[in-house]
Amino acid sequence: MSPKTAVAPAPVASIPSATYSIALAGNPNSGKTTLFNLLTGLNQKVGNYPGVTVDRKSGRLLLEGEASARLLDLPGTYSIYPRSNDEQVVLDVLLNRSSADYPDVVVAVADMSNLERSLLLVSQILDLGLPLVLVLNMADMAKKRGITVDTEQLSRQLGGIPVVVMNARNGQGLQELKQVLSRELQPAATPFYQVLPLAPEAIAEARQYFGCKTYYEAYLLLQHAENLHTMSPLERDQLEALGKLSKLDRPALQITETKARYARIQEVLSTVVQLPDTSSRQSVSARIDAVVTHKIGGYLLFFGVLFLMFQAIFAWATVPMDLIDSLFARLGSLLEGLLPEGVLSRLLIEGVLPGIGGIVIFVPQIALLFMLIALLEESGYMARVVFLMDKLMRKVGLNGRSVVPLISGLACAVPAIMATRGIDHWKDRLITIFVTPFMSCSARLPVYTILIALVVPDERIWGFINLQGIALMGMYLLGFVAAIGSALLMKFIIRAKKGGFLIMELPAYRWPRWGNVLYMVLEKSKVFVFEAGKIILAVSIILWVLASYGPGDRMARAEEAYRTAHADTPELEDELASLRLEHSYAGLLGKTIEPAIAPLGYDWKIGIALFTSFAAREVFVGTMATLYSVGSAADDESTIKSRLQAETNPDTGGPRFTLAVAFSLLVFYAFAMQCTSTVAVVYRETGGWKWPLIQTAYMTGLAYVSALLVYQLLS
Structure with missing residues (x-):
């Protein structure tokens, strides 16, 4: 076989320029993402890698002087033998020199307190002939455990590559x-492991034909020919032919290589790492884990943590929420007196202001929820929850890796569904995608809190257990039970095979870094205000127009008929406002769907909110705020909550939002698929409309039937 190209010389990373590219690689839980955030700050972007739906995080890194570089955060992986789409990306990037993502330098992030686990990936990247910098992260944890590393000796053992000790959590x-990154960098002087003896003829031929920089690059091409996205059919055929000629046993070669690398890693570590004779820190961690991951005590502890979280959300957020609610009520009254009469004034006071109020009022609870989740993640407890729930997940047909998307679904279903890409088997992944929207995301929190506040007394048991907090936790548990039950049903429908196992390393316990917690709270709150807020505000303005105008002179005729019928009685402005709303475009929409929702205890106003909230669940509160603001009196300073409490049912003369109606609505919103973004991401992840349509029909049908049962039972 004649060579395709000449063998390329070993690369040298030049001094950083505008096109200089650096890739961050490392194991999961090595602190790689923390380092990426530290290096790029807010100057980062998230997209997808070309041709695959895997998150691609990149940003600009400022180096010494005025130099800068593009930093790419590669997905976490333990080796260059991929088991998922995320890990496949690492292989594709490091073996494709024509890619825009191909790095000039790789920064390998390793956990200093567990180098044996990290050095397998480091040694593989080193043998690809790329300039490499090794970052020994989590130096504080290593110090606490009494672990010391001779970095100069380690650098020599790894072919002279730079080794930097870091603690990315504090800089x-x-x-x-x-x-180090600001100067010219060389590849390792010698390979870590000589791969050529594994299959001399095939490796040498592949290196010559494909112009590989190192023998290891050629070896990886032979190993992964079928899975490399960047290979043409002709190139795959060539590699297959080479493999057949040399009778390559790929799995056996991988085992041989991995064993040999670990043997060499043990030799290196024996000369560079000094371990303490005993580690009281590890024994303390082990004792904590014995409780946290206990098959009974672990679940009770997790239940207790959830209980405290939801108690805190109601107890701590009540004061700022009441202040915000009161502020917007007073602001509306103030603007009513200051602005001249006109359409724009009414739009601002009755449409825009209530819409903004429906967004801002829930920021304290959203921020508090994400702060508590961030604390659990930073401390290392959330990883134990994932480990604890793995056994339960597999019993109902979910993959062990499904735990991560389901836990992520407490924040938002969209990134949670995207996180299913790490699940190997398609059927396991499909079930996870199908049930993830049942997890109560932050968009449901505004609906839950306003409805719970209407009908559940703000009382405490034993002086500290808030009834509203118990109700809120019950809604989250209801979503989890629905997800588990639906997964079990899907397991039999699509006949999924036994799910895979979750392989993960539990991170060390540590005090949360408040900078990271604050960053997460700000980012998530910003997403809610500006992303969900845009939808809420747009719907509020459209809804005001629909609620303020009607077809033809329908509203005027209804108002004239009312005045004629009540000529001898004082005019009731609130009744007139309700009459106008009933004969508006929005009222006609509500009246149209009212027969279908009346068995659930809902009237046409609630029907309008149900309809608009199919754009996004949190729109419900903004819709109700707008509907009950249209036609308000100038001196009306009532809040959203008080207006909903004052709404009466004309058939009974009692309150509209009774216990039965409120809990019927809570159950409906817990189950219904009311999020266009979620439908869109399911369409993208499943490659068609079949599953998003089935999912929407199933969840909406379950929501309707469940809400009907709740209303009928509680009425």
């Missing part, structure tokens, strides 16, 4: 890393 070692 220790950051300037040293930037100094």
